[in-house]
Amino acid sequence: MLHEILLALSGQPSPLVDPELGKTGAAPGPIPLLSPPEKALLSSLAHLSRLHALLCAHTARISSTHPSPICRAVSSAIATVQLGKFKKKILEVEQAILAKDSSYVGGYGIVPLSIIVSEFAPWTRRLEWLWQVAQFIQPEENGEGSPSTGAKVIDYLRGESHTGYGDLEGIALELVRAAETAWLRQLSVWLLYGELPTFGKDDFFIQARAPEDADELESSRGISDFSIRSDLLPNFVSSATAASILFIGKSLNRVRGRRNRSTLDTSSGSVTGVSLNNDHIQHLSSLKSPISSAALAKAVTEIRHSLSQTSLSKLLPLPKIIEVLSLVHDFLLLGRGEFVMALVTHADARIQARHQSTGIRKGLEGVGIKEGEVAAVLAQTWSEMSSLKNEEDPVDEELDLARDLLHLSINNSSRVATPSRDSRSAGLAAEISSVSFDDLLFPTPTSLTLRVQPPVDLFLSQSEAAVYSKIHSYLLGIRRAQIRLSGLWKHTAMRRIHPSPWGPPRSNTRGGEFRLRSQRERHNARNVQMRAIWATATAALFVLSEIGGYFQGEVVQGNWEHFRYWLQYAASPRLGTSSRPPTSRPGTATRPGTASRPQTSSRRGTESRPATARPIDSPRFSQFLAHQQLQQQQQQQQHDPESVTIAHRRYLISLTQSLFLTETGFTSSLRGFLSDIDHLIALVTRLADVQRNLDLEADDGVVDALVDYAQEERALWDELQSSRSAIERGIKDLIVKLRDIDDRRAGEGSKLASSEGVGVAAGSFVPGQQQTNANNNNVYVPRKPAGVDRLLMKLDSVNMTQTLAKGSDVEEDE
Structure with missing residues (x-):
């Protein structure tokens, strides 16, 4: 009987333990020659036997069919290690019984069944818990639920390790070690070679973009894009660490793809292979289970710094980053004023050509623009800017680069955007107001987009380029309305005209005097009627000028100079003060054509003249200065590319917040205000044409029988009054919205939330001051622009309310 019991515990079928036993382990029928106490004791052993058999079968099924290598590793650890310990215990008990150990064998060679039961009693809790783990990994075929992912299993086991049972805690930690070892193997393939794991890549938290979602440029060049799936990410991996892992793998993938496409010597170029990978392996092998978030972040940071000093310094140098960001600032953020003027002028000319035969409509309704016309407007803009080149510097490399990377096209609703695949900017795109400004330049929604090419996509994603396009449409709408409002004053005949008399002898006749008197009375009446219109237009132009000046000068230009200063001059902690710029003002340090203030020797000890200084023209002194400059250049290192990526993300978030793009109320009011301005400009322009035709009818007798200009003039005056009232309400609404923003931000305080979910308090970056995080890395802190209260x-x-009231009073008097 003892032999049958031990065989049953080993998972073998036995008549003492029916394989169809219930969960309680009780036999379905009576067993002969067994007393009721023996049957009760045998039920616990039967339960163990059943659990052992179920675990063996279920873990074998998991190890052979589960798609996750992590789950297979845990299942194999249960089958080989934990159940192996159980089988070893069975052998130890059997050996002790055969050796007639007094702990098991009593008098006359009798082995009490209670001793066997008590010996295996602790294993009941262990096997039940292991069965729960196996069920969590993959439920039974007739059970509900789908197989778990590797990340869920790791999180579950790490949570189960915090228990009051010491034996279960040890088993849980052993399974965690097996799961994390399998996960590290997947991670090492990505961190060392930039490739997704061959087996189980669907369970890895970094996924390749689907072929149907890939861009045409990526498909043509064979470039793969990757993204992070948060549901496959273990909890001990922070979002910042996951972003670093994604960046490292993408960089290695770009390096490998570039090496395969080029014919350059790999020994002098990119990753050297063995030595670099050995360093990375040492960092990964230093991780001990259970892996802590800090240790993993430190290892990933070391690997990232190692890559930055070798391959990434050649793949994505700092001048290339500054070149692309300067292009974005000059064209998408309207840093180049001539580009905006040329684009608006050619767009209005194209619309005017299509609009001449349609009459007056509100805004730009009824005018259709085709894709070819939009492309032609941009081509004319490039041609005009090319003609403005300086004779001393006829080559404008930035303009040539902009021709290749910037495209003005109609927004196609059939193009399905997938911002959720880009975890870096999905949150930023979701926070931006849904109010659209892309239909202000043309009646059809258009956008100026930046084509992100490798390796620029390592720090500038397509979603961030889309955010820049939204900012461009937003700023361009304000600037366009300002340009068109200023153009109203070109209608000199409507603004100031004093008809002069005919020359003698006709001016001395009664008819000449009557004509002169009637002309002056007519123009005086028109001037009185237009006073309120001009006052409203002046107030609207002032509001647009101040808002646009605040956005362009204080926000866009100030943030860009601050960010560019950080890119070029902010020293890392180990460089000390040797790389500080010659001035403490970030704007003047990088602004072209601005003289910098000379530094004293007390502030720059490395460039101070020694006590026994030789004359300036001394060859030794010149050699000393050249040696010092060369040494500083060798010591100075560019920012880590991922640090630049995170800094650019914070810069973009700060930019959108400072431009009030996250304020839906303000953007909605501004959008309506710009539409009302377009309507007012169209009415004034049409009124000028109607009054010109009326003057021809009254003075020269030129009559158009098909059009009643007098009736049209009266209708235009009525529409102008309603349009003027709408603009006045829009001005007051904008001021109210700005006050609400000022009160809310002053009360809550400005806080910059990075895309990784880490809050960074907004503040001003002090030039030359070292700002470090917990990892002792140089951190970019976005610039805090002037408050809304100044605006x-x-x-x-100007006391705009009184100005508008005076215009209304004049109108009522008339």
Whole structure:
């Protein structure tokens, strides 16, 4: 009987333990020659036997069919290690019984069944817990639920390790070690070679973009894009560490693809292979289970720094980053004023050509623009800017680069955007107001987009390029309305005209005097009617000028100079003060054509003249300065590319927040205000044409029988009054929205939330000051622009309300 019991515990079928036993382990029928106490004791052993058999079968099925290598590793650890310990215990008990150990064998060679039961009693809890783990990994075929992922299993086991049972805690930690070892094997393939794991890549938290979602440029060049799936990410991996892992693998993937496409010597170029990988392997092998978030982040940071000093310094140098960001600032953020003027002028000319035969409509309704016309407008803009080149520097490399990377096209609704695949900017795109400004330049929604090419996509994603396009449409709408409002004053005949008399002898006749008197009375009446219109247009132009000046000068230009200063001059902690710029103002340090303030020797000890200084023209002194400059250049290192990526993300988030693009109320009011301005400009322009035709009818007798210009003039005056009232309401609404923003931000405080979910308090970056994080890395802190209260003070300084009221009073008197 003892032999049958031990065989049953080993998972073998036995008549003492029916394989169809219930969960309680009780036999379905009576067993002869067994007393009721023996049957009760045997039920616990039967339960163990059943659990052992179920675990063996279920773990074998998991190890052979489960898609996750992590789950297979855990299942194999249960079958080989944990159940192996159980089988070893069975052998130890059997050996002790055969050796007649007094702990098991009593008098007359009798082995009490209670001793066997008590010996295996602790294993009941262990096997039940292991069965729960196996069920969590993959439920039974007739059970509910789908197989778990590797990340869920790791998180589950790490949670189960915090228990009050010491034996279960040890088993859980052993299974965690097996699961994390399998996960590290997947991670090492990505961190060392930039490739997804061959087996189980669907269970890895980094996924390749689907072929149907890939861009045409990526498909043509054989370039793969990758993204992070948060549901496959273990909890001990922070979002910042996951972003670093994604960046490292993408960089290696780009390096490998570039090496395969080029014919350059690999020994002098990119990753050297063995020595670099050995360093990376040492960092990964230093991780001990259970892996802590800090240790993993430190290892990933070391690998990232190692890559930055070798391959990435050649793949993505700092001048290339600054070149692309300068292009974005000059064209997408309207840093180049001539580009905006040329684009608006050619777009209006194209619309005017299509609009001449349609009459007056509100805004730009009824005018259709085709893709070819939009491309032609951009081509004319490039041609005009090319003609403005300086004779001393006829080559404008930035303009040539902009021709290749910037494209003005109609927004196609059939193109399905997938911002969720880009975890870096999905949150930023979701926070931006849904109010659209892309239909202000043309009646059809258009956008100026930046084509992100490798290796620029390592720090600038396509989603961030889309955010820049939204900012461009937003700023361009304000600037376009400002340009078109200023153009109203070109209608000199409507603004100031004093008809002069005919020359003698006709001016001395009664008819000449009557004609002169009637002309002056007509123009005086028109001037009185237009006073309120001009006052409203002046107020609207002032509001647009102040808001646009605040956005372009304080926000866009100030943030860009601050960010560019950080890119070029901010020293890492180990460089000390040797790389500080010659001035403490970030704007003047990088602004072209601005003289910098000379530094004293007390502030720059490395460039101070020694006590026994030789004359300036001394060859030794010149050699000393050249040696010092060369040594500083060798010591100075560019920022880590991922640090640049995170800094650019914070810069973009700060930019959108400072431009109020996240304020839906303000953007909605501004959008309506710009539409009302377009309507007012169209009405004034049409009124000028109608009054010109009326003057021809009254003075020269040129009559158009098909059009009643007098009736049209009266209708235009009525529409102008309603349009003027709408603009006045829009101005007041904008000021109210700005005050709400000022009160809310002053009360809550400005806080910059990075895309990784880490809050960074906004503040000003002090030039030359070392700012470090917990990892002792140089951190970019976005610039905090002037508050909204300054903008409100400028808007209130002209007492706009009284100006509008005076215009209304004049109109009522007339």
